[in-house]
Amino acid sequence: MYGKEQQRQLYARSKEYLDGQELPLPAAEQLPELRELLRYHEWRYYVEDDPVLSDYEYDQLYKRLEALEAEHPELVTADSPTQRVGSDLTGNFASVPHLVPMLSLGNSYNADDLREFDRQVKRMLNMDEDSDLAYAVEPKYDGGTIALVYENDRLVRAATRGNGVYGEEITHNARVIRSVPLTAAFSRFGLHRVEVRGEVIIRKDRFEELNARRAAAGLPLFANPRNTATGGLRMKSPGEAAERQLEAFIYSFGYGTDAEGNDAVQALGTHTHALDILTELGFKVPAAGDERTRTSEIGAAADFCRAWEERRAAYPYEIDGMVVKVDDLALQERAGYTSHHPRWAIAYKFAARQATTTLLNVEYQVGKIGTITPVAKTEPVALAGVMISSVSLHNEDFIREKDLRLGDQVLLERAGDVIPYIVKPLEELRDGSETPIVWPVTCPINTTEEEVPLVREAGEAAWRCPVCVCGAQNLQRIIFHVSKVAMDIDGMGRRYVEQFYELGWLRTIVDVYRLPYDEIARLEGFGERSADNLRQSVEAAKQNPLWRLLHGLSIHHLGKKASQLLAQHVDHVLDLAGWSEEQFLHIKDIGPTVAKNVAAYFANPIHLEQLRELEELGVNVRPTEADRPAAQVTEGPFVGKSMLFTGSLQQLSRKEAQERAKAAGARIVSAVSGKLDVLVVGEKPGSKLKKAEALGTVRILTEAEFLALAGG
Numbered sequence: 001m002y003g004k005e006q007q008r009q010l011y012a013r014s015k016e017y018l019d020g021q022e023l024p025l026p027a028a029e030q031l032p033e034l035r036e037l038l039r040y041h042e043w044r045y046y047v048e049d050d051p052v053l054s055d056y057e058y059d060q061l062y063k064r065l066e067a068l069e070a071e072h073p074e075l076v077t078a079d080s081p082t083q084r085v086g087s088d089l090t091g092n093f094a095s096v097p098h099l100v101p102m103l104s105l106g107n108s109y110n111a112d113d114l115r116e117f118d119r120q121v122k123r124m125l126n127m128d129e130d131s132d133l134a135y136a137v138e139p140k141y142d143g144g145t146i147a148l149v150y151e152n153d154r155l156v157r158a159a160t161r162g163n164g165v166y167g168e169e170i171t172h173n174a175r176v177i178r179s180v181p182l183t184a185a186f187s188r189f190g191l192h193r194v195e196v197r198g199e200v201i202i203r204k205d206r207f208e209e210l211n212a213r214r215a216a217a218g219l220p221l222f223a224n225p226r227n228t229a230t231g232g233l234r235m236k237s238p239g240e241a242a243e244r245q246l247e248a249f250i251y252s253f254g255y256g257t258d259a260e261g262n263d264a265v266q267a268l269g270t271h272t273h274a275l276d277i278l279t280e281l282g283f284k285v286p287a288a289g290d291e292r293t294r295t296s297e298i299g300a301a302a303d304f305c306r307a308w309e310e311r312r313a314a315y316p317y318e319i320d321g322m323v324v325k326v327d328d329l330a331l332q333e334r335a336g337y338t339s340h341h342p343r344w345a346i347a348y349k350f351a352a353r354q355a356t357t358t359l360l361n362v363e364y365q366v367g368k369i370g371t372i373t374p375v376a377k378t379e380p381v382a383l384a385g386v387m388i389s390s391v392s393l394h395n396e397d398f399i400r401e402k403d404l405r406l407g408d409q410v411l412l413e414r415a416g417d418v419i420p421y422i423v424k425p426l427e428e429l430r431d432g433s434e435t436p437i438v439w440p441v442t443c444p445i446n447t448t449e450e451e452v453p454l455v456r457e458a459g460e461a462a463w464r465c466p467v468c469v470c471g472a473q474n475l476q477r478i479i480f481h482v483s484k485v486a487m488d489i490d491g492m493g494r495r496y497v498e499q500f501y502e503l504g505w506l507r508t509i510v511d512v513y514r515l516p517y518d519e520i521a522r523l524e525g526f527g528e529r530s531a532d533n534l535r536q537s538v539e540a541a542k543q544n545p546l547w548r549l550l551h552g553l554s555i556h557h558l559g560k561k562a563s564q565l566l567a568q569h570v571d572h573v574l575d576l577a578g579w580s581e582e583q584f585l586h587i588k589d590i591g592p593t594v595a596k597n598v599a600a601y602f603a604n605p606i607h608l609e610q611l612r613e614l615e616e617l618g619v620n621v622r623p624t625e626a627d628r629p630a631a632q633v634t635e636g637p638f639v640g641k642s643m644l645f646t647g648s649l650q651q652l653s654r655k656e657a658q659e660r661a662k663a664a665g666a667r668i669v670s671a672v673s674g675k676l677d678v679l680v681v682g683e684k685p686g687s688k689l690k691k692a693e694a695l696g697t698v699r700i701l702t703e704a705e706f707l708a709l710a711g712g
């Protein structure tokens with residue numbers, strides 16, 4: 001239908017219009033062009049199920065056409081996209097006429113738009129602006145429209161919306177949708193022949209499962225739930241449609257007549273009542289009081305819409321907005337229709353979650369352990385309310401699997417609070433000028449002469465720079481070191497670290513504990529007070545439990561849990577310097593990867609020197625109260641007591657004795673202080689005993705006494 005070159009031009013031209021560039025064309029020339037562009041995008045969206053613009057962008061083009069036509073009514077043509085609904089006719093099925101045209105919906109994006117809609121409706125109905133008008137509000141399901149015709153309580157026909165006037169007959173596929181009843185007792189309500197309208201969708205989790213099965217079978221994946229549903233409706237064989245486990249939410253009557261052929265829907269009174277009846281008849285309908293509401297105040301309708309925008313991500317079905325409808329069916333008829341949409345209803349559209357833009361460049365960032373993360377730089381584009389120009393590409397495999405190229409048009413998505421990501425490149429829009437993204441073999445950050453080859457460990461997706469000479473890695477380490485998860489230095493976030501780094505005050509984590517507070521106080525935006533607060537936070541962090549320091553060293557693979565385990569097994573952080581990989585493995589839950597990485601870290605003299613400096617600066621390097629195992633011993637003679645052994649023991653080795661003490665609930669410490677509870681004394685005790693005696697608060701036990709109390 002559209003050739004490649006033609007598509008590229010239509011796309012490029014659309015973006016020019018959207019960029020708001022000055023288009024000094026007379027209206028008479030803009031109008032046909034806009035119509036042509038919109039028709040192209042409708043084809044991509046409805047027929048190909050693969051749009052190249054976001055809905056928001058499409059709506060912007062549409063509004064531009066609408067505005068121009070309003071200024072120049074003489075130039076409006078009957079085939080303009082504003083005068084009819086977009087067509088999804090494929091020609092693959094028999095086409096059937098709709099008794100009552102199936103229309104689109106007008107769009108709104110915020111509470112103001114809704115208030116404007118409220119004013120317009122009231123004007124049309126000759127109502128006072130302040131008078132009450134009841135609205136029904138419900139989710140706008142994002143799938144494929146379906147019209148189900150029942151005669152004498154039996155499903156006789158199902159059709160798609162098609163071009164609004166004709167639809168495509170897809171009864172065979174509707175029959176396999178379990179939420180579409182094959183019979184329904186409409187006759188109880190005097191309805192002999194009815195058409196009900198709804199949206200066919202696939203639940204998000206089913207969509208994920210379906211794609212997982214397809215991936216396992218080596219089949220191409222479905223792009224999104226919407227086109228899985230619309231595609232499912234148009235399958236040739238109902239078996240394939242059934243496999244998708246589609247569902248149909250019914251949201252209104254198209255028409256309904258009694259045995260004489262007279263209208264019998266109006267008698268139902270309100271849209272709300274009509275939906276209640278459809279619920280009773282066994283249709284899947286938005287649930288009253290939860291998924292739908294009724295209110296006579298447009299502000300409350302807007303609140304309901306906004307509340308649903310929050311709920312959108314957690315809701316099991318894809319919705320792209322809400323629909324606000326005049327509830328009274330007689331008033332609906334009075335308000336009437338344009339050739340495009342009813343005047344009594346409006347869609348409240350949620351912020352678009354997809355957008356297309358150009359991939360300009362790829363930059364690389366280096367993480368605290370040297371991980372190289374590629375970041376796409378794109379032409380800035382609005383997405384779900386924020387401007388996006390940078391998107392993470394995760395790793396090399398991601399780029400390869402998506403076959404991304406520089407210069408590509410890419411589809412971005414941002415769902416809920418999730419960070420934006422690239423869904424795919426729009427391959428059909430390539431013109432041959434795109435260039436491959438060449439993955440670096442040496443560190444892309446390193447600016448020195450030396451070339452540092454990147455390394456990639458077996459089973460890992462990320463490439464790493466083993467030694468970032470340029471310091472980028474150190475910066476990331478410091479940022480991590482002070483962060484909540486590690487040393488948790490209050491008030492010293494990424495921004496300050498970057499600033500101090502720039503100023504040359506921070507080179508390694510050791511510098512965190514010797515910052516020039518006088519100079520900081522003189523920095524713009526600081527002052528004595530904040531500098532002093534910062535100093536106090538740093539001082540406080542010096543007393544942190546040992547596991548925080550260990551975690552804050554950014555040792556590859558050493559997470560919080562393993563840091564805590566290590567902290568429980570040493571008296572001083574430098575004890576680890578003497579450990580072999582074997583010794584690490586003796587600790588339950590410490591695996592070979594952690595063992596290898598920690599051992600390597602502590603084998604490096606630079607690291608040991610840093611730790612000594614940290615100790616000198618007053619940073620705690622010994623296990624504290626908080627380092628004790630979480631699963632504490634709760635019974636035993638020494639529960640909660642700190643204990644120290646001194647002198648040579650006769651019956652047990654020092655290590656065995658310590659283990660026995662721990663099993664009895666004691667915590668082993670390494671120095672005599674006011675905090676010491678118990679001192680166990682062997683042969684030839686030294687100064688520790690004297691010190692403890694001098695304190696007078698320490699309980700002193702012989703080895704035998706200890707053994708008797710600790711048990712066997």
Ligand SMILES: NC(=O)c1ccc[n+]([C@@H]2O[C@H](COP(=O)([O-])OP(=O)(O)OC[C@H]3O[C@@H](n4cnc5c(N)ncnc54)[C@H](O)[C@@H]3O)[C@@H](O)[C@H]2O)c1
Nearest residue numbers: 041042045051053054055058104105139140141145251323
């Ligand atoms: N990205 C693109 O290039 C592109 C192209 C064409 C259209 N579009 C999108 O499609 C829109 C126009 O499509 P449309 O005409 O299908 O309109 P629409 O999807 O905005 O609204 C009409 C449809 O909403 C559905 N709907 C879901 N829940 C409903 C409910 N509770 N009550 C009533 N209807 C409900 C109906 O099936 C109806 O057909 C545009 O605004 C745009 O967002 C995008």
Ligand SMILES: [Zn+2]
Nearest residue numbers: 443446465468
């Ligand atoms: Zn590097």
